Amino acid sequence: MKFQSIITLVPLLSPTIAVSVQEVTQQISRRHLSIKSDAKSGRVPWPGGEVTWCIDNPRDYPDYKVFIDMAASAINLWMKALGDDTSLEVSPSDNAKPECDSDNAGDMLRIRLNNKDNNQAYVGFTKGNNYMDFDPFRAESKISLVAKLAHEFGHVFGLYHEHQDPTTWGELKINYENLRDWKKFEKNGKKMDHKTASEAGFSAANLLPYDKIALPGMDSDGRLDWKSIMLYPSENYAKNPKKGALVKANGQLIQRNLKPSKKDAKRVCELYPASNDESDD
Ligand SMILES: [Zn+2]
Numbered sequence: 360m361k362f363q364s365i366i367t368l369v370p371l372l373s374p375t376i377a378v379s380v381q382e383v384t385q386q387i388s389r390r391h392l393s394i395k396s397d398a399k400s401g402r403v404p405w406p407g408g409e410v411t412w413c414i415d416n417p418r419d420y421p422d423y424k425v426f427i428d429m430a431a432s433a434i435n436l437w438m439k440a441l442g443d444d445t446s447l448e449v450s451p452s453d454n455a456k457p458e459c460d461s462d463n464a465g466d467m468l469r470i471r472l473n474n475k476d477n478n479q480a481y482v483g484f485t486k487g488n489n490y491m492d493f494d495p496f497r498a499e500s501k502i503s504l505v506a507k508l509a510h511e512f513g514h515v516f517g518l519y520h521e522h523q524d525p526t527t528w529g530e531l532k533i534n535y536e537n538l539r540d541w542k543k544f545e546k547n548g549k550k551m552d553h554k555t556a557s558e559a560g561f562s563a564a565n566l567l568p569y570d571k572i573a574l575p576g577m578d579s580d581g582r583l584d585w586k587s588i589m590l591y592p593s594e595n596y597a598k599n600p601k602k603g604a605l606v607k608a609n610g611q612l613i614q615r616n617l618k619p620s621k622k623d624a625k626r627v628c629e630l631y632p633a634s635n636d637e638s639d640d
Contacts, residue, residue: 392519392523392524392579392589393518401485402481404516405631408447409448410447411468413459413469432501433505433506436618437516440624441624441627442624446634468489470491470492472496478508479492480511480512480514482514506588518626519569520591521583521587525569527579527581528568530583530607532605533604533606534604535549537598537599537603538563538596538597543561544559553570562596565595566591584620587620592613593605
């Protein structure tokens with residue numbers, strides 16, 4: 360669920376990228392919080408719109424093939440949402456045996472399986488450094504696991520969390536007392552911003568809005584997309600899932616979205632536009 364916020368956001372937060380508030384405002388015109396094709400963050404859309412994935416540690420998980428089926432379903436959700444309007448293609452390195460080998464894995468998405476409910480992915484593409492961690496072995500419905508995996512693929516394609524958009528944060532709030540690691544941070548946790556929470560290792564870092572200065576590497580249209588697959592359901596990081604961790608400002612729970620929204624799809628199509636050269640009809 361969480362993604363590598365420190366690794367991916369450090370370049371965005373770097374003081375060497377001087378951006379005025381004026382410029383930030385002008386750039387908030389696109390439809391989703393994502394990397395940009397000209398990202399200065401170092402993470403860009405996948406070259407040629409081609410994402411090839413492989414499994415990094417199949418030997419540690421003899422049941423790794425359950426992931427292959429799950430990945431096909433998650434990608435299918437995306438492809439249905441994207442339609443013909445994109446050049447994006449996602450495929451395993453080898454259908455039967457998608458193991459990463461040292462010769463070809465450099466520019467692939469390397470998927471590290473685990474059984475610890477650790478789900479996260481790097482945002483966009485960086486040469487030689489593209490990972491996803493995913494636990495496909497949870498005892499929960501396939502539909503829910505596939506939605507979680509589709510969320511991670513959203514990060515891989517270049518999308519950030521919908522709920523961490525500083526321009527729409529007023530529509531959300533955190534039930535701090537119900538965070539799993541609240542005991543450890545109850546002294547000053549409520550005062551922490553995203554960056555401070557991230558440095559402290561506080562789970563709220565996955566819920567809190569990004570610092571506005573980070574926006575030059577992202578885009579937002581200033582409206583929260585409640586149907587986004589990149590929006591956390593309230594159960595994430597919640598001690599008591601029925602009470603929720605991230606909730607609507609009026610206290611209502613947010614349910615898990617089970618497929619990419621229209622806005623998710625539109626943004627991914629913008630990052631990977633259909634190539635005119637290839638269409639001959
Ligand atoms: Zn996430």
